Amino acid sequence: MRSMRASAVRAPSNRSDARTASDARAASTAAAWARAPGQAKRALAALTAASAAASAAALAAALPAALALGGCDAPSERSASWAYVHAAILRPACSTSSCHGNASSAAGIDLSTPSAAYSYLLGRPCDAPEHPQDAAGNYVFPFQPERSRLLYLLRGNRTTIMPPDSPLPDSEIAIIERWILDGASCQ
Amino acid sequence: MPVTRVAPRPRPLARAALAGLCAGLLALIAWPRAALAYPQFQLTTGADRCEACHVSPGGGGLLNAFGRDEAGSTVSQRGDGRLLHGLWQPPSWLELGGDLRGALGVKDHEDRTRVLGFPMQADLYTRVVVGAWSANVIAGLRGVAREPRPELLYRLASREHYLMYQPEAGSGLSVRLGRFFPVFGLRSQDHTAYVRRYLGQHTLEEPYTVALAHQGERSELHASLFAPQPVPILGAGPRAWGGALSYERRAREDTAAWAVQSRVAVTGEDVRAAAGVLGKLWVPTSQLLLLAELDVQRQSFDVGAARWQLAGYLGATRMMLPGWMVTGALQLWDPDLALRSSSRGAAELNLQVFPLAHLELHLLGRLEAVGNDFDHPSLLGLLQLHYYL
Numbered sequence: 001m002r003s004m005r006a007s008a009v010r011a012p013s014n015r016s017d018a019r020t021a022s023d024a025r026a027a028s029t030a031a032a033w034a035r036a037p038g039q040a041k042r043a044l045a046a047l048t049a050a051s052a053a054a055s056a057a058a059l060a061a062a063l064p065a066a067l068a069l070g071g072c073d074a075p076s077e078r079s080a081s082w083a084y085v086h087a088a089i090l091r092p093a094c095s096t097s098s099c100h101g102n103a104s105s106a107a108g109i110d111l112s113t114p115s116a117a118y119s120y121l122l123g124r125p126c127d128a129p130e131h132p133q134d135a136a137g138n139y140v141f142p143f144q145p146e147r148s149r150l151l152y153l154l155r156g157n158r159t160t161i162m163p164p165d166s167p168l169p170d171s172e173i174a175i176i177e178r179w180i181l182d183g184a185s186c187q
Numbered sequence: 188m189p190v191t192r193v194a195p196r197p198r199p200l201a202r203a204a205l206a207g208l209c210a211g212l213l214a215l216i217a218w219p220r221a222a223l224a225y226p227q228f229q230l231t232t233g234a235d236r237c238e239a240c241h242v243s244p245g246g247g248g249l250l251n252a253f254g255r256d257e258a259g260s261t262v263s264q265r266g267d268g269r270l271l272h273g274l275w276q277p278p279s280w281l282e283l284g285g286d287l288r289g290a291l292g293v294k295d296h297e298d299r300t301r302v303l304g305f306p307m308q309a310d311l312y313t314r315v316v317v318g319a320w321s322a323n324v325i326a327g328l329r330g331v332a333r334e335p336r337p338e339l340l341y342r343l344a345s346r347e348h349y350l351m352y353q354p355e356a357g358s359g360l361s362v363r364l365g366r367f368f369p370v371f372g373l374r375s376q377d378h379t380a381y382v383r384r385y386l387g388q389h390t391l392e393e394p395y396t397v398a399l400a401h402q403g404e405r406s407e408l409h410a411s412l413f414a415p416q417p418v419p420i421l422g423a424g425p426r427a428w429g430g431a432l433s434y435e436r437r438a439r440e441d442t443a444a445w446a447v448q449s450r451v452a453v454t455g456e457d458v459r460a461a462a463g464v465l466g467k468l469w470v471p472t473s474q475l476l477l478l479a480e481l482d483v484q485r486q487s488f489d490v491g492a493a494r495w496q497l498a499g500y501l502g503a504t505r506m507m508l509p510g511w512m513v514t515g516a517l518q519l520w521d522p523d524l525a526l527r528s529s530s531r532g533a534a535e536l537n538l539q540v541f542p543l544a545h546l547e548l549h550l551l552g553r554l555e556a557v558g559n560d561f562d563h564p565s566l567l568g569l570l571q572l573h574y575y576l
Contacts, residue, residue, distance in 0.1 A: 071525040078526060083490045087456040088522070091425060097391035098331050101423035103344070112419065114456065156297055165379070167296070167565070169558030171529045172522070 075174035082126075082186045085179050086114045089172045093163050118186045121150060126186035142184040145177045235441040236402060237374075242282065242314055244361045244400040245370040245409065248325055248347065249284045249312040250575075258575075259544035264510040266544025270576060284312035285576035288330075296565035306330055307571065310346065319355070323365075324348045329391060344421070346393055359402035366393050366421075369411030369431035370400070371450050373465065373480050373500060381520040381533070382480050382500045386461060387452055392424030405441075409433045427452035427459075435465070442469040448482075459486045463498075476504040494523040497530075512539040528558040547573040 078084065090111055094100045100111040111117040118126045123138040139150040153162040154173050161167050233239075237246025240254030250258060250268075259268020267273040270283055277283055288308035294301045310327035325347040331337065349365025368374075372382050378390045394413035401408045415426035435446035446465040451458070463482030470477070480500045487493035502516035514537040521530035535553035542548070549571040556564045 071521075071523060071527050071529065073523075073525045073527060075526065078523070079488070079490055079492045081490050083456060084488055084492055087454075087488055088486070088494070091456070092385065092522070095423065096389055097329060097423035101391075102419040103329070103341075103391065103421070103423055104331070104337060112423070156299075161297065161299075164301070165294070166531070166555070167557055169529050169531065169560075171526050171558060 075171045076178065078175050080175055080178040080182055082114065082118065082179065082184075085176055086111075086117055089168065089176060090117055093166065093168055093172075096163075099163065114186070122184060140180055140184050143181065145180045148180050151177055151180070235437060236407060238402060242321075242323065243351075243367070244363070244402065244407075245368070245398075246374055247376070249282060249314055249323070251282075262509060263541040263544040263546070266546075268544045272545065280316050282312075282314040282316070283576065285327075286310050286312075287574045287576075288571055290569055290571045292567065292569035294565065294567050297563060303569075311576075319353055321351045321353075322349075323351060344391060346391060349396075361400045361402075363396070363398045363400075366395050366416070367398075368393050369396050369398060369413055369450070370409035370433045371431045371448050372463070372482070373478060375500075380500060381518045381531075382482060382498045385496075385498055385520045385522070386482060386484065387424065387427070387450065387459070389424060391422040393422060394427065405438065406434065406436045408435075425452065425454045425456070427454045429453055442471065443467065455489075457486055457488050459484055461485075474506045476506065478502045478504070494525065497521040497524055510541050512541075513537065514539075528560075530559065531555060531557045545575050547571075547575075549573060 078088075095102075095110075095112040095117075098104055099106050100109050102110055102112040102116075109120045111120065115126055121139045122142070124130075139148065139153070141147040145151055151157075151173065152159055154168055154176065155161070156167065234254075234257065238244050240250055240257060241247060242249040242251050252269075255268040255270070257268070259266055270276065286308050287310075288306075290303070290305055290307045292303040294303065306328070307330040308327070309330075310325050313322075313324045313326075315322045324345060326343070326345045328339070328342045329344040331342065336342075345366070347365070347367045349363050349367050351364075352362045354360055368388050372386065372388065373380070374388075375383060378384060378388070383389065394415055395417070396411050396413040398409060398411040400410075409432070411431045413430065414428050416422045419426065429450065429452035431448070431450040433446060433448040435444055437444040444465075444467045448461075448463050448465065450461045453459075461482050461484035463480060466477070466479040468477040469475075478500065479502075480498075482498045484496040484498070485493060486496060497519065498521075499519040500516060501518075502514055504512060504514040506512055516533075516535050516537070518533040518535070519530065520532075523529045533553055533555040535551060537552075538550040540548040540550075549569075551567065551569040551571070553567040553569075554564045555567070
């Protein structure tokens with residue numbers, strides 16, 4: 001292993017011209033370390049080892065605990081407003097660079113902003129007045145989750161699942177379903 | 188050409204293949220090898236910080252001369268790591284580089300298997316140096332994993348372009364202004380890592396940033412303020428204003444480090460405030476590097492609601508150099524800690540092979556469970572071919 005200390009004390013090699021200023025700092029660091037009292041070294045080493053071990057242990061404990069326990073709130077306890085649905089679920093999950101972000105707009109669908117997403121999903125802008133003779137929504141039929149293509153896509157029900165690389169958990173789909181059931185308002 | 192198709196139910200075969208892959212990688216991890224250095228990771232060799240091998244103080248992108256030297260002579264089994272394998276060297280005021288990646292993959296989920304093949308990355312790096320100033324640009328084509336693919340013109344993108352001022356070599360100070368990610372987190376090259384993807388560092392989500400960095404003997408501090416892209420088509424992700432702070436401290440003869448970090452991002456829809464810790468530990472006797480990151484984020488919405496989120500990464504990398512590296516990792520993302528069954532978790536194994544300088548083969552196997560549904564995990568197998576200029 002070519003350690004930093006080793007590199008600081010070795011004779012210059014034919015690669016030394018490639019070394020950068022950071023190497024000089026590394027050598028300085030090594031020299032400073034070499035000058036430090038042994039007790040300080042041991043204390044610092046112990047402190048860092050303890051820090052690293054503690055963070056690793058905390059994370060190792062947190063991962064399975066969070067996976068196993070999770071929360072206890074039901075989806076019905078979350079806001080089913082469009083502002084929440086977009087910012088909490090659709091934007092982070094769907095509006096990525098290669099999918100439905102502004103730059104790529106896969107399949108011609110841009111879900112990056114609340115107004116754009118609403119227009120694409122319902123087939124009319126947020127502030128457009130509803131009209132009884134309006135054509136049916138693109139992906140969402142207000143009050144009719146069973147007719148809303150968005151839910152079939154999110155569940156992969158008889159179609160390609162969306163998002164294809166990281167499908168949504170059922171709890172988040174349930175919030176979207178409740179938004180549709182409540183009328184899919186943009187307010 | 189990218190190929191995406193859906194085939195019904197070859198699931199047992201895919202599972203058997205993945206099981207074989209996992210068993211193979213586990214065997215590689217357990218297989219003892221002679222101790223060898225590997226400079227790609229901070230702490231595992233004399234490269235105690237990202238800047239030792241990269242031009243950027245935050246790491247990633249263009250390699251400096253020392254980084255190229257190490258990548259060629261230490262990481263790879265043979266070859267010359269310099270630009271164009273040493274055939275031509277640009278003048279001292281110009282630095283060039285690039286990354287090309289293609290991927291082939293299999294995704295198996297809910298009785299469906301998809302085969303993917305796509306160009307993942309095609310970026311060229313340019314750096315022009317005039318005194319203490321430098322202009323740095325990464326420009327290329329953004330990857331598209333699925334059909335329909337946009338025309339080439341619409342795939343042009345510049346992930347990073349910034350001016351950097353470094354007042355004095357060795358002073359440890361630098362100031363950057365332009366487009367790049369604020370320093371935050373482990374900064375893995377894997378943009379799908381939860382601690383990247385869900386904490387504002389997904390593909391093309393680089394904001395416009397002004398950042399101050401100070402590299403001390405055993406510490407580094409990065410302070411950043413950022414603003415959204417002026418033209419939305421330049422990138423992706425929420426159009427956020429905010430700031431980030433990261434402080435890292437190294438110790439134990441530069442074989443261990445811890446860091447604390449925070450980030451606030453404000454959009455017209457929400458405010459996300461994150462705080463986290465990092466731990467890194469290099470164990471030379473077993474040639475293992477342990478990496479851990481844990482971040483807690485509070486997302487509050489304009490509608491008045493708020494939720495707490497958790498992102499975590501725990502990984503162990505076995506260095507078997509020159510030429511081989513194996514990483515096992517656990518990941519967690521919970522978008523709403525109080526909401527039942529909303530988290531996702533992943534376990535993955537990565538085998539990275541560097542047979543020649545400039546060339547990397549990366550095999551990834553990942554099991555992912557969404558919403559605590561461990562009975563129906565999705566399986567991903569991905570082979571990447573990576574060439575750097």
